[in-house]
Amino acid sequence: MxxxxxxxxxxxxxxxxxxxxxxxxxxxxxPVETVDGNQYQGTIEGNETNQYRFRNQFQFQLRVNQSVDLDMEVDVDGVGDREFQLEVNTRTNAELTIRINASDESLGLEEGKKLQARNQNRYQYREQFRVNLTCDEPVEAKLSLKTGDPEAQWAYFDEETEEWVTNPSSYQNGVLTTETDHFSVWTVLTVEEDAISSYGLIGIVSIGSIVGLLFIIKKKK
CATH class of the missing domain: 1.20.5 (Single alpha-helices involved in coiled-coils or other helix-helix interfaces)
Incomplete structure (x- = not known):
């Protein structure tokens, strides 16, 4: 018993x-909410995670801490089958606008085009992903994009200086992530394969000069 x-x-x-x-x-x-077209509008409750799939291709996950009125539009034909995640923290309820495109000629975002960022490093635009984020409240946010390039970098466009600025990015399990306290136009840039930073070039020249000097001294002896 x-x-x-x-x-x-x-x-x-x-x-x-x-x-x-x-x-x-x-x-x-x-649950994943299916969006038949390229646009979505709705109210997202605070402390919730929502997932969307646009036209069975583009996947988007949004996490907010406050209630948000979302206005989103995606160029699905251009962006294609991508996975993008966004976490947004605001002090009060907010209005969030998201516009995602594959290119932006006015900002130099054309497939394969070479760009130079503020850090003087040269990059190429290959990811075909450009997102314009606007919010009517101060934000703290995290942007994550699935990519196969661990060397890629998130970057935003500084409208005052009219240049691209790379933001500290981390890569884990195929996802490139960055954190920010401001919204603007963001993209992912790929390090140009044959690019050498100015510091690297100076280092190579210095090493070459030292080797040459040692060779001359040895020859004189």
């Missing part, structure tokens, strides 16, 4: 644990 009671008790505990696990798993994986 005691053994039967133990079996029943263990079964009940097992079912409770399984139910708790399934509840947590469902909470961590929000």
């Amino acid at each position: 005691k053994n039967i009671n133990k079996v029943v008790l263990l079964s009940i505990v097992g079912f409770l644990l399984l139910g708790s696990y399934m509840t947590v798993a469902n909470a961590q994986t929000p």
Whole structure:
């Protein structure tokens, strides 16, 4: 009898644990809302994660801490099958506008075009991903894009100086992430394969000069 009671008790505990696990798993994986066209408008409740799939191609995940009125438009034909995640923290309810395109000729974002950022490094535009973010409240945000290039860098366009500025980026499990406290036009830039920074060039010249000097001294001896 005691053994039967133990079996029943263990079964009940097992079912409770399984139910708790399934509840947590469902909470961590929000349902995907399908968007037939390129546009989406709606109100996102605070402390919720929402997932969208535009025309069964472009995937977007949004996490907000406050209620947000979202106005979003995606050039799905240009951007294609990409995965973009955005986390937004604001002090109060806000209005968030998102425009995603594959190119922007006015800012030099054309496929394969070479760009020089403020850090003097040269980059190429290959990711075909440009996002313009605007919000009527101060923000703290995290941008994440799935990419196969671990050397890529998030960058934003500084309208005052009219130049691209790379932002500290991290790469993990195929996702490139950056954090920011301001919104503007953002993109992902690829390091040009044959690009050598000015510091690197100075280093090469210095090493060459030292080797040459040592060769001359040795020859005189």
